[in-house]
Structures are given as structure tokens and as C-alpha cells.
Amino acid sequence: MAYTNSSLVSYTKLSPNHSGQRTHSIDRITPHCVVGQLTAESICGCFTSPSVEASCNYGIGKDGKIALCVEEKNRSWCSSSRENDQRAVTIECASDLKDPYAMTTAVYSSLVKLCTDICKRNGKKKLLWLGDKNTTLNYSPKSDEMVLTVHRWFANKSCPGDWLYSRLGDLASKVTAALGGSSSGSGTSVLYRVRKSWSDAKSQKGAFNNLDNAKRCADSNAGYSVYDESGKVVYTGKQTASGGAGTPFLVKVSATDLNIRKGPGTNYAKTGKYTGKGVFTITEVKSGTGSTAGWGKLKSGAGWISLDYAKRV
Numbered sequence: 001m002a003y004t005n006s007s008l009v010s011y012t013k014l015s016p017n018h019s020g021q022r023t024h025s026i027d028r029i030t031p032h033c034v035v036g037q038l039t040a041e042s043i044c045g046c047f048t049s050p051s052v053e054a055s056c057n058y059g060i061g062k063d064g065k066i067a068l069c070v071e072e073k074n075r076s077w078c079s080s081s082r083e084n085d086q087r088a089v090t091i092e093c094a095s096d097l098k099d100p101y102a103m104t105t106a107v108y109s110s111l112v113k114l115c116t117d118i119c120k121r122n123g124k125k126k127l128l129w130l131g132d133k134n135t136t137l138n139y140s141p142k143s144d145e146m147v148l149t150v151h152r153w154f155a156n157k158s159c160p161g162d163w164l165y166s167r168l169g170d171l172a173s174k175v176t177a178a179l180g181g182s183s184s185g186s187g188t189s190v191l192y193r194v195r196k197s198w199s200d201a202k203s204q205k206g207a208f209n210n211l212d213n214a215k216r217c218a219d220s221n222a223g224y225s226v227y228d229e230s231g232k233v234v235y236t237g238k239q240t241a242s243g244g245a246g247t248p249f250l251v252k253v254s255a256t257d258l259n260i261r262k263g264p265g266t267n268y269a270k271t272g273k274y275t276g277k278g279v280f281t282i283t284e285v286k287s288g289t290g291s292t293a294g295w296g297k298l299k300s301g302a303g304w305i306s307l308d309y310a311k312r313v
């Protein structure tokens with residue numbers, strides 16, 4: 001499929017910071033928070049100098065105006081992941097300077113329109129939010145599916161901010177509805193929610209049309225279950241809270257510099273030691289700050305590691 005750019009763009013200032021044409025077709029969209037209530041023009045202005053070594057495909061200004069910084073056919077330098085940026089259209093959105101990096105209604109509604117347009121031009125009928133790093137990165141999208149990814153999975157950042165992160169399920173269902181895909185025509189496309197408990201809506205990892213995807217998400221997050229629309233548990237994840245039936249299990253670590261901490265969270269001190277590459281036994285899983293997939297206790301007694309950087313084997 002030939003690459004095109006969005007006709008929703010009303011300002012173009014191309015950045016020199018990109019890798020030339022993508023080596024992977026587009027099947028992901030990665031929305032970011034630019035950290036500042038900037039105009040579309042100033043978002044482009046952030047990326048005009050080669051020395052910043054960063055860019056994005058599109059920028060959305062605080063008033064909803066859409067700008068083009070790197071043509072869709074080219075790989076932008078945006079998400080701290082070469083693999084992701086080869087296949088993702090990256091979008092920097094004007095946001096507040098501070099947590100939860102809230103965005104204006106105008107930005108959000110432009111984001112819905114831009115994502116819809118990107119899906120349409122790239123032959124996609126659905127935008128999916130799978131809600132979890134491991135589930136998403138291990139998922140092979142069907143030819144008509146586009147998948148949302150987030151910067152925080154690839155770097156120690158809060159991007160796209162909790163404001164947008166908590167709305168990604170809504171973004172996916174709005175875009176899918178606009179594309180006329182699934183969602184049984186009623187406008188209520190979201191069915192299965194993955195949470196710690198029904199009343200703890202903030203713990204929600206994702207909302208899924210597909211029960212299998214919801215189960216997979218619950219399995220990879222300690223203490224999570226799948227709930228139907230009325231709040232009834234339809235499935236309990238394999239790793240229940242603290243310890244859990246699923247433990248012990250083996251994980252593979254591919255990073256050389258994965259920190260071992262004294263407790264389950266980035267709020268616990270580093271031990272100063274790293275796991276190094278290898279396969280390790282996890283005896284307990286707990287949720288905690290700074291890790292989407294939870295924290296795993298090393299059998300050796302050395303401490304805890306973030307399961308975001310470990311693959312279950």
C-alpha cells in the first residue's frame with residue numbers, strides 16, 4: 001500500500017530527524033504527551049534542529065490543529081524503540097506540564113479524527129487497545145487491525161500520561177465505531193474489563209471486545225480478573241494477588257542492566273545489582289509503582305525486578 005499523509009493537516013514543517021522510509025508497514029499508532037500546552041506550530045518547532053535527535057509524524061496543538069512533522073512513509077524518532085517507530089504512526093499531543101498530563105477536549109477530538117483517518121488510509125477497520133505491554137507486543141495484528149502502543153512501555157517515562165492512558169480504550173472504541181467496524185452497531189463496543197476488582201475502576205488495564213484477549217491480559221497481571229458489563233467476574237487471572245497460584249514461574253531477561261530493587265516498586269531502593277541476561281525463577285508477584293506487568297521476587301533472594309522487562313518462558 002502506498003504511503004500517504006493525512007488531509008487533516010493544516011500546518012507542515014518537516015523535521016530532518018527521521019530514518020527515511022519505514023521497513024515495516026503501518027500497524028500501530030503511538031500517541032504521546034508533548035508536556036506543554038503548545039500550538040501545532042510550536043510542536044513542529046521542537047523538532048526542526050538535528051541536535052534534538054527526536055521527532056514525531058504528527059503534532060496536535062492545544063486548539064486541536066494538526067501538523068505534519070515527519071511524513072507517514074518515514075520512521076520518526078519518537079518512542080525510544082526502533083521496532084515500534086518502524087511500524088507506528090507517532091503523534092505528539094499538547095498536554096499539561098504535570099501529571100496526569102491532561103489534554104484539551106479539542107486535542108482529544110482531533111486525536112480521534114486523526115487516528116480514524118490513519119486507519120482508513122492504511123486499510124484498517126479496527127483500532128485495538130489491548131491494555132498491557134506483553135499482550136500487545138506479542139500480538140500479531142490481522143491485516144485490517146491497527147494497535148495502540150505507548151511510550152512508557154519502551155522507556156522509563158510516564159508518556160502519554162495517565163490522563164490519555166486511561167482513555168485509550170475509549171479512543172479505540174470511538175475510532176473503531178467511526179470506521180464502522182465490529183462494536184455490534186450499538187455504540188457500546190466495550191464488553192470485558194480487566195481490573196483488580198470491579199469497584200477499583202482506576203486499576204483497569206483494558207477493555208476488550210474479545211474475551212480471549214481480556215483473559216490474556218488478566219493472566220499477565222498479578223491479581224487481575226475479567227469482569228463483564230454488569231461487574232460479574234467471568235475469569236480470574238492465573239496470578240492471584242501476593243504469591244499466587246501461578247508462582248513459581250520462569251522468566252527470561254534480555255536486558256543487561258535490569259535493576260534489582262529491595263521491594264516491589266520503583267519507590268524501593270535499588271540494590272545496586274543487575275540480573276544480567278538469563279532465565280530466572282520468580283516466586284512471588286506483586287503490583288507496584290513503575291511497572292505495568294507487576295514486580296517479581298527473585299528466588300535467589302536478591303530482590304525484586306520489573307516484569308515489564310521479563311518474558312515468561
Ligand SMILES: [Zn+2]
Binds near residue numbers: 032033078151159160
Ligand atoms: Zn512520548
